[in-house]
Amino acid sequence: MNTIVISIKGVSYQYPEQESLALNNVSLDVYKGEWLAIVGHNGSGKSTLAKMLNGLHYPSKGTVMIGGYALNEENVWSIREKLGMVFQNPDNQFVGTTVQDDVAFGLENNGVEHGVMQERVFASLEKVGMTAFLNQEPHHLSGGQKQRVAIAGVIALRPDIILLDEATSMLDPLGREEVMNTVRELNEKEGLTVISITHDLEEAAKADRVIVLNEGRLYTEGTPQSIFQLDRELLNLGLGVPFAVQMSQLLADAGLQLSQRHFNEEELVSELWTLNFKM
Template sequence: MGDSIISIERVSFQYPDQSDFALKDVSLHVQRGEWLAIVGHNGSGKSTLAKMLNGLHYPQAGHVTIGGLELCEENVWTIRVKLGMVFQNPDNQFVGTTVQDDVAFGLENSGVEQTVMKERVLTSLEKVGMASFLNQEPHHLSGGQKQRVAIASVIALQPDIILLDEATSMLDPLGRDEVMETIRELKEREGLTVISITHDLEEAAKADRVIVLNKGSVYTEGTPQAIFQMDQELLQLGLGVPFTVKMSHLLAEAGLQLSKRHFNEEELVKELWTLNFEK
């Protein structure tokens, strides 16, 4: 999948008021152009890791390198240009009175020239399917629409990496699907690197690779297919299992011979339809 765009080497971090490490001897690499999902229960260290990648925390041991730059106070603002972050609650990201004002805000702070700014605002909104909402007030939008505008605000800054920090957890299923499809299209069209930090394995199923954190350490990693084979272990770690994986398992227990354990609803329905047609 190409060269490494993020390198985390033996990183540890401990909050002053806690006896346990939030991150303990964590090492991982993110390849340029891949979609990596980092999953874990509450307290697994994933939120601390998200803050560290955005320069809100610095490692107390080990090294973090992003886009060839080591994470430190000297480089943090340059790193934040390379890595755009979409947060859990889109309302917390809105600062403008209209959609276009909001997307323009980060560009203004970066000193982008006015004509270039207008072009980038429109282009980024077109990329997420929100160009027709240019003059709309953000609070009139649905949750999924708000999050797509938040994504437009990030991609207008032209980062190499998009970090989704529980970015779909407050959305209904339709809004979640809208946002995930938007991210997938952007990744394929723009060649972006995507990191999704989540506890939702339905979201992780969209990724190329999944890393599971537990008690501040890397528990395991692999493709979604490989990770979802560990369904009992995942449940013991406090993680849910995607509906289609549960359904595939139940169907297999009932004697229906599926070709594999599906984690995509479309694939499962297609195979069930084929089996029914063959009968």
């Protein structure tokens, strides 16, 4: 992961109606094949950054390079071929009457030949485990299924980078797990670079690297393990620490010797079962 696919240098952005900067001198790089989570409370600048990466905003200062293109009005459509975006509410993305029609929509707009289009639609739905729903109406699907179809529509266009903008925030725990497992598989098997914009640190725990934004600035960055050690700082920033992290710390404070601080509940429960059998 040493090839830079996105480079953000000294970027600032200010909305016309606001006095303060939404982004203030932010610099970061995104590497090919990594899963990067960008977290922050409401107003931290993460949504502004997501819109900028999709070419909906342009920097007031600084530069953004995506897939070798400088972000500007001339290059925005080339950049959108490199970076696909999955939004918060999948219902707002659906335009087709069936699942396969919806996935095909972007390909039709790009003038992809019909036979190639059919192959890509099926292949992308197969990657997200939704081939059994080809002829279903998207609005009859569960929340997790809808987002998997939305992801299929993005990867059918074969971008190098997929951006999830609070893509699991409206889902129940099962739907959230479905989507995150799908994204992890695409990241590991397809080498797809993933950027997850989220306020959910349980989602961020699945990433390779986490960046924390606060008041438009880059507050800190590191692995999930290093970030979650800042539990009190995160709480002061308005970010909730994952339940498994909190419970691991409470058990350690109570004298239970755990092998490590756990970041998901499955690992924590597994170790507790192991310790129970040893007692």
